[in-house]
Amino acid sequence: MPERDETDADARRSSQGDRARPDGPAGDEPRAWNGSEEPAVRRQNGKYRRARLRHRIVAVASNAVGAALTRRHLNQPIAVRRLDVRLPDWPSSHDGIRIVHFSDLHLGSLLPIERALGALELVRQERGDLIACTGDLVDLDVDGVEPLLEGMGSLTAPLGHYLVLGNHDHLDDPRGIVRLARAAGLEVLLDESRVVGGSGLAVAGIDWGRGVRECRVRVDSVCNRTDGPIHLLLSHNPLAFPEASRRGIPLTLAGHTHGGQVARRARPTQSLALGHRFRAGFYAKGPSALFVTNGLGAWFPLRLHCDPEIVVLTIRRGAMSLPV
Numbered sequence: 024m025p026e027r028d029e030t031d032a033d034a035r036r037s038s039q040g041d042r043a044r045p046d047g048p049a050g051d052e053p054r055a056w057n058g059s060e061e062p063a064v065r066r067q068n069g070k071y072r073r074a075r076l077r078h079r080i081v082a083v084a085s086n087a088v089g090a091a092l093t094r095r096h097l098n099q100p101i102a103v104r105r106l107d108v109r110l111p112d113w114p115s116s117h118d119g120i121r122i123v124h125f126s127d128l129h130l131g132s133l134l135p136i137e138r139a140l141g142a143l144e145l146v147r148q149e150r151g152d153l154i155a156c157t158g159d160l161v162d163l164d165v166d167g168v169e170p171l172l173e174g175m176g177s178l179t180a181p182l183g184h185y186l187v188l189g190n191h192d193h194l195d196d197p198r199g200i201v202r203l204a205r206a207a208g209l210e211v212l213l214d215e216s217r218v219v220g221g222s223g224l225a226v227a228g229i230d231w232g233r234g235v236r237e238c239r240v241r242v243d244s245v246c247n248r249t250d251g252p253i254h255l256l257l258s259h260n261p262l263a264f265p266e267a268s269r270r271g272i273p274l275t276l277a278g279h280t281h282g283g284q285v286a287r288r289a290r291p292t293q294s295l296a297l298g299h300r301f302r303a304g305f306y307a308k309g310p311s312a313l314f315v316t317n318g319l320g321a322w323f324p325l326r327l328h329c330d331p332e333i334v335v336l337t338i339r340r341g342a343m344s345l346p347v
């Protein structure tokens with residue numbers, strides 16, 4: 024089943040945990056950074072071990088159902104969705120900008136490197152003005168991520184190629200992913216912003232935040248450290264949107280839910296993403312909009328009425344208009 028949003032009880036536990044940590048979520052580095060340790064040491068942590076157990080269960084289940092299911096999953100075409108968006112507070116200096124958004128590759132047994140590089144080729148062909156990846160590059164181990172990051176680094180766009188980390192990127196070696204991504208030329212945004220395009224498009228990104236409260240702290244942190252308004256926010260977790268909309272950020276891009284992977288035909292919000300407040304597609308509050316992509320990868324080898332996707336958003340300034 025897809026992972027669920029943080030509940031109130033989770034938030035209380037998370038809050039207690041944050042107070043106990045020397046570096047809280049507003050720090051310059053993510054709280055789960057452990058990449059200075061050897062793999063055998065860092066992979067002893069509880070989150071990694073639970074994720075590895077889930078991995079094994081999925082592998083056994085896949086074998087039981089048969090290789091055909093996995094083979095079908097691995098051959099499922101990747102959709103390229105081109106969507107037009109109008110936002111009232113989008114800067115007129117960047118009217119008509121094309122943003123190529125992809126997310127949740129989960130590099131591993133359910134998304135081998137060849138399929139990942141094929142997806143990047145689709146991104147390249149779109150020739151966007153800006154490229155945004157909202158995290159979960161790897162499913163579990165970072166082993167083998169180098170060619171993916173090199174491939175991403177080869178994708179350039181006039182206004183930049185940005186990356187934020189997802190929860191799965193934190194399981195093994197987030198510091199290693201950031202180091203390799205930056206070496207490949209990607210802009211990794213860890214509660215940071217960049218002003219690009221001469222006439223001032225402000226792009227911000229936050230590191231993985233588990234729930235509304237942690238996302239709020241991160242969004243506040245990056246807003247307080249940015250001169251002027253932020254126009255585009257990247258966050259793996261869609262739960263950044265309540266604070267992003269309160270701050271008046273025109274557009275937030277997120278992933279994380281995979282759209283539930285199994286949805287009702289023509290009703291993408293009726294899906295297995297049962298525990299998620301923002302499941303898939305567009306959401307609006309005041310002049311702010313959130314887009315949650317279905318992503319490219321998977322937790323289990325099935326996507327039904329919920330294609331793996333790359334999304335190309337053409338953003339114009341105007342009265343709010345979002346695709347259904």
Ligand SMILES: [Fe+2]
Nearest residue numbers: 127159189279
């Ligand atoms: Fe994911």
